[in-house]
Amino acid sequence: MTPKTDEAFLREVDEELRRDQIVGVWKNYGRVIIGLIVAALAIFAGVLGWRAWSHGAAEKQAIELQQAYDSIASGNSQAAKAPIDKLASDSAPGYRALAKMLQGNDLLAAGKTKEAAAKYGEVAGDSSVGQPIRDLATIRQTHTEFDALAPQVVIDRLKPLATSDSAWLGSAGEMIAMADLKLNRQAEARAMFKLIAESDKVPDSIRQRAVQATQALDPGTNVQKGK
Structure with a gap:
C-alpha cells in the first residue's frame, strides 16, 4: 500500500471498530440507558411540579395571612382566629412563625402572659425560621415574662x-x-x-x-x- 492508502485503511478500520463498540454498548446497556433517561425526565418533571405547587401554596398562605391582618385591623379578631390557627399549624416556616406571633399577641391581650411567652418562645427556638423573626420573638418573649x-x-x-x-x-x-x-x-x-x-x-x-x-x-x- 502507498502511505495515503494505508492511512485511509487504518481510519476506516478505526471508524468500524468505534461503530462496533457503540452497537455493543447499546445491545448490552440500551435498556439501562433508556431507563436512566426516563428516570431523569421524571425527576425533572417532578421538580417542576413541586415548584409550581409550592408557589401556589405559598401564595394562598400569603393571602390567608393578609386577610387575618385585615380582620384584626378592623377590630374583628374573632374572624382572624381560624385562619391564624391553621397557618400556625400547617404552613411554610415564615407564615407559620408570623401566625404564632399573632397567637402570642392575642394571648397577651387576654392577660395570658405565660401562654403568650411560650408561643413567642416556639418561634424564637425554631431554626427553620429567619433570624430577624426569631430575634423579634426573643424580644417579645423576654419582655412578656421579664418580671418572672x-x-x-x-x-x-x-x-x-x-x-x-x-x-x-x-x-x-x-x-x-x-x-x-x-x-x-x-x-x-x-x-x-x-x-x-x-x-x-x-x-x-x-x-x-x-x-x-x-x-x-x-x-x-x-x-x-x-x-
Missing part, C-alpha cells in the same frame, strides 16, 4: 442583641440595663443606657428614656446622639 425571669437570664438571653450595630439595641439593651439595676450593677446599667442614648439607630422614645436614665445614674454625664 431571673435578671441574669434576661442578660444572657438578650446580650447578643444589645450590640451597637444591632437593630434591637434599644429594646434588648433597655431590658438588660433594667436587669443590671436589679442586680445592683449600676455601672453596667449606666454604660448600657449611655450606649442606647448615643445611638442613632434607636427609636426616639427608647432613646429619651435612656438619656433620662443615664443622667439620673450619673448627673454629670454628657449624652450626644450619634456619638
Whole structure:
C-alpha cells in the first residue's frame, strides 16, 4: 500500500471498530440507558411540579395571612382566629412563625402572659425560621415574662442583641440595663443606657428614656446622639 492508502485503511478500520463498540454498548446497556433517561425526565418533571405547587401554596398562605391582618385591623379578631390557627399549624416556616406571633399577641391581650411567652418562645427556638423573626420573638418573649425571669437570664438571653450595630439595641439593651439595676450593677446599667442614648439607630422614645436614665445614674454625664 502507498502511505495515503494505508492511512485511509487504518481510519476506516478505526471508524468500524468505534461503530462496533457503540452497537455493543447499546445491545448490552440500551435498556439501562433508556431507563436512566426516563428516570431523569421524571425527576425533572417532578421538580417542576413541586415548584409550581409550592408557589401556589405559598401564595394562598400569603393571602390567608393578609386577610387575618385585615380582620384584626378592623377590630374583628374573632374572624382572624381560624385562619391564624391553621397557618400556625400547617404552613411554610415564615407564615407559620408570623401566625404564632399573632397567637402570642392575642394571648397577651387576654392577660395570658405565660401562654403568650411560650408561643413567642416556639418561634424564637425554631431554626427553620429567619433570624430577624426569631430575634423579634426573643424580644417579645423576654419582655412578656421579664418580671418572672431571673435578671441574669434576661442578660444572657438578650446580650447578643444589645450590640451597637444591632437593630434591637434599644429594646434588648433597655431590658438588660433594667436587669443590671436589679442586680445592683449600676455601672453596667449606666454604660448600657449611655450606649442606647448615643445611638442613632434607636427609636426616639427608647432613646429619651435612656438619656433620662443615664443622667439620673450619673448627673454629670454628657449624652450626644450619634456619638
